[in-house]
Amino acid sequence: MKNKSSFLLFLSLFIFYSTAALFLNGCASAQKQRLKLGETVDGEVVEAEGLSAVTNDLIATKRASLADAYKNAIEKVVGIFISARTMVDKAITIQQNILGKTDGYVKKHEVIKEGQEADGLYHTKIRALVSYQQIQNDLKELEVLQAPMVGNPRVAILLDETIQGFEDSGSACTDAIAQGLLERGYKVVDRSELAAIRVAEATQQLLSGNMEKALKPIVEKLNAEVVVTGKAIASPITTEGLGGLISYRATLTGKAIKAQTGEILATVSLQGSGLDATKEAASQKAMSQAGKNAANDLASRVANELARRSTVLVIVQGLADLNRLRDIKDFISKTQGVGEIYMRSFSEGRAEMEVKVNSVTSSDLANAISSQASLGAQVVAQTQDSLELKVQ
Incomplete structure (x- = not known):
């Protein structure tokens, strides 16, 4: 009887630890498979959060919250290519033709966290693989991406x-x-x-x-x-x-x-x-x-x-993701004497943008960037109308 009890105890412990090991291994595998933030061959992985009012239909609530997260993920990428002013001026065009086509731009996603929170809304936080190449092409076709113009002197x-x-x-x-x-x-x-x-x-x-x-x-x-x-x-x-x-x-x-x-x-x-x-x-x-x-x-x-x-072509090399590009673009846009910024292209860690300058030169921009150590960008080449940066 004693041997039988010992055997049952051993069997119980074996099942418990085996199950725990499988569970932990599964968690580790899931962690390994999670989408990694940054640029991939298929696009850019970004994090975004969506919100939805809570209704009696939980499935519909989840879908609405996820759709909002999709839209916000795409909006993050769109914001790299166009300025806030253009977002306002072309709001209807962008909403109807870009933000309304979420399924076409988000190739895959992972839900990091979801549920009703203290504000009473249903929150869904995701990581989404967004095809920025397709977004860039569609923005060009819609003629939303336009180089800065000199105007009528x-x-x-x-x-x-x-x-x-x-x-x-x-x-x-x-x-x-x-x-x-x-x-x-x-x-x-x-x-x-x-x-x-x-x-x-x-x-x-x-x-x-x-x-x-x-x-x-x-x-x-x-x-x-x-x-x-x-x-x-x-x-x-x-x-x-x-x-x-x-x-x-x-x-x-x-x-x-x-x-x-x-x-x-x-x-x-x-x-x-x-x-x-x-x-x-x-x-x-x-x-x-x-x-x-x-x-x-x-x-x-x-x-x-x-x-x-009136423009300076800024080339940035070594970008790990869109966040680094956003930091550099934001810094340049806030530099005194800088006007609109037009994104020419972004691919494989390399970005080109035309910066409209009102009262600054490429040399002024180079000095401003070099003096901002936290930006982590090194000036590797500079001419009268161009600037090349390398992200450290």
Whole structure:
């Protein structure tokens, strides 16, 4: 009887410890299988929490809470690619086309914790594998991802116009440039507004290279961002073989200058011809044609140059996950003088973003990042319009 009791005790203990071992082993396996936060080949694993009001239908409550967690997980990823301002401006588009397609973006999930909490709501905390590549592609297709734009710069035109044989040379070349720039979306300082400065004096100062003295009143009184200046000269060519008509040729040599800094954005050297019955009409046509040619040439070149100088391309290498990218992006966005940030791409630990700068340079950004040790980012390369970082 005693042997039988000992055997039963041994059997009970064996079953207990075996069951406990299996349970602990199962827990360990489950722990090992849990989704690991960070980037994977299929996307990014993020943590998110969803909430739902508690109803009599527990299954429906759980589903609603999980759906909210899905949405919040996707919103975390979307927030990396677009700014808070864009989230507000494009709220309906993003809600209908991105946040409403949760099943398509969340590839798998694990529930970390769920249940009704003290606030009376049902909470579901998850880890979700989100396909950020698909989200990025869909945002581009919706044209939500847009590079920072320069806008429509305000231009002041100060030309020295001379028509040989006339005391009053008029402003045909200036007017043609103004009209051409207006048609291409630029804002042009009106002739009446130019009365706020000494136009002739400022023009001669610009032509002689006295930029600082000339540009100060142009910036302060006219609020101009770009100044187009130069010399336009029209002279007669010939009257022979033209059936009594008169021919003039205008030559324009000029440049577009960034008003605040005096930097040259573009230069032009071109001509225009005019044919008419009178010297006055022919010369005005030549000047006008030269102005049209200048506007056509300057419009795209100035816009491209302003865009290049108003953005800094920031490349970040060695990112373990989106959280590290978010930290760096947030730090840059809070740096004084920085405007919108446009995410170009993020893949395999490498991110590219265009940073719109208002009053800072790439060098200023490099110094700010280097001085922030807690950011853990090292500047490895820097040019006038680019910055490369490596996360430590």
